[in-house]
Amino acid sequence: MPVLTNHKNTSEIPLPDNESERQEIVEEYNILDTLPEKEFDSLVELAAIVTESSMSQMNILDHNRQWTKAAFGLESGTDCDRSEAVCAHTILADENLEISDLSKDERFKDASFVSGAPHHKFYSGYPLKTKDGFNIGALCVLDSTPKELTATQKKALKTIAGEIVSRLEIRRTQKELEELNREKDHFLRVVNHDIKSPLSGIISSANYLQNVWDGDRDELNNILSMIEISGRKLVTYTAELVSNSIEDGDSRLLIDEVQVDELIHDLILIYTPLAKTKQVDITTQFKVNGSFRLDDEKFKLIISNLISNALKFSSSGDTITVEAEIIGTENRVLYCSVSDTGIGIPEEHITGLFTKNKKHQRMGTQGEISTGLGLPLVKQFVELHNGEVKVETDVGVGSTFYVTIPEEQ
Missing domain, CATH: 3.30.565.10 (Histidine kinase-like ATPase, C-terminal domain)
Known part of the structure; x- marks a missing residue:
């Protein structure tokens, strides 16, 4: 994983102007610290293949850390201090950040991952930009020898980064739909219970009056009162259920x-x-x-x-x-x-x-x-x-x- 050991102070790393809003979006995607997912692993591997690079990563930038969701040639599910992450610089840009030789870049030449194992030299990253314009992380490719990507390879890297964001959006939508379905299932169970109880009371009372009641006036008044109360509950529940359906579907x-x-x-x-x-x-x-x-x-x-x-x-x-x-x-x-x-x-x-x-x-x-x-x-x-x-x-x-x-x- 590319880290900058000579930048331990987070204040030394420039932050996007919209950092607080960007962080809210990161949390909305609910992607941090999740298990590996094949669709992201495959896209990250594809990035390495099309750029002819030995390593690649999908990194998400959190408050004070960089977390690797997927990786090829490196370990995934790891994190490092954000002040040490090269991708922390990538999210500041709208386009590709490429460093052909890290050992000649003043910012990174003394970093442990450049001067020592795994001796990274080449880095090229593209921000993971959401549809609202927030860079939540970066797709990057790395190599142990200096090089430059061709225009076609840079375009491919951008395309794959866009596809990753699209998959993230689909993933978030699926999670929201699952939560919505759980809420609706709970609501329907509650409504079913609350409607069934007064309705059962009305049915049993009608059956009693038809087959058992012997003409006692006080008992009749009590039964009619119970029917009235049960009817009111039914009217209330059904009206609110219809109202909720209208709210969801008619704008x-x-x-x-x-x-x-x-x-x-x-x-x-x-x-x-x-x-x-x-x-x-x-x-x-x-x-x-x-x-x-x-x-x-x-x-x-x-x-x-x-x-x-x-x-x-x-x-x-x-x-x-x-x-x-x-x-x-x-x-x-x-x-x-x-x-x-x-x-x-x-x-x-x-x-x-x-x-x-x-x-x-x-x-x-x-x-x-x-x-x-x-x-x-x-x-x-x-x-x-x-x-x-x-x-x-x-x-x-x-x-x-x-x-x-x-x-x-």
């Missing part, structure tokens, strides 16, 4: 002329039975004239999630107020808010409110379950309209969610 706006007040009234009718059950009032205040251009279905999901969220954290005697106002004549803007006099949101939950963070999930005032998908979906669909969503809250007093959406032209 386009389908614009239509929408009667905002009528749409919100229709949504409130859906939630009125639940509001009556919890003894919560829903009121409206509208200042809208005519239609407004936006995505009908996504706006329904925005308002529906906000109303559902308000109901979830409201109790008997609380009030929910839905307001909508259209401002302007040409570049019009829709202002909506959903306020409640419920339990409010603790300060520690505010920062992660619009993210899929399980630690910020809370049960409703009657034990309603949430998968934490509603508010992240609201944020996504509002921002898809080039709008903004924010919240004001006071624990024990209530919360207000404000949505601002400019009209689509």
Whole structure:
């Protein structure tokens, strides 16, 4: 492995201007200290063959070390101090760094690998440049005798370096897909369990009423109450599951002329039975004239999630107020808010409110379950309209969610 024993101080080695960002990209590829992989070994061997060199390496530059992922004629899986690595100089360039005779280069002539075994003389390296322009390492070829690569050989070295980066990109994508599949499998198992339980309760209750129940009124009320609670859970889970599917697969706006007040009234009718059950009032205040251009279905999901969220954290005697106002004549803007006099949101939950963070999930005032998908979906669909969503809250007093959406032209 080529090392510079006369450069032990990392500060003596110039660093790329984007070093901190470059290091983040290195970590994203999750390649450091991994086992040998045949596809990289083969490409590194190919580099030695086409350049007629006796040795070659694929090196990744970490914070303070160079790690060799693959090698030909040398040992792989090894590392050295970054201040001693020739490839630390290669990543500073956008093109090939070639040193025909290391023993005549002032930077490297006294290095142990030049003056002693393995007596490296020739070095030629090309940076491993990602699609975002970060040099995460280098592909290099070495020899024990001085020489120069031909233009064709340099081009081949560049091509192989590009292929290595492409394989790294595929490898990273595969890892991300594997992680995504694991997350989805876990999510589906959770949803399957949470849907199966209330559904089984409903089925068994219906069977009992049909075949066993003997007419006791109190028992009937208890069974109907259980069916109602189970039904609510099913509605909540299935709605959030559909919302999650939409979030993953639909990032386009389908614009239509929408009667905002009528749409919100229709949504409130859906939630009125639940509001009556919890003894919560829903009121409206509208200042809208005519239609407004936006995505009908996504706006329904925005308002529906906000109303559902308000109901979830409201109790008997609380009030929910839905307001909508259209401002302007040409570049019009829709202002909506959903306020409640419920339990409010603790300060520690505010920062992660619009993210899929399980630690910020809370049960409703009657034990309603949430998968934490509603508010992240609201944020996504509002921002898809080039709008903004924010919240004001006071624990024990209530919360207000404000949505601002400019009209689509």
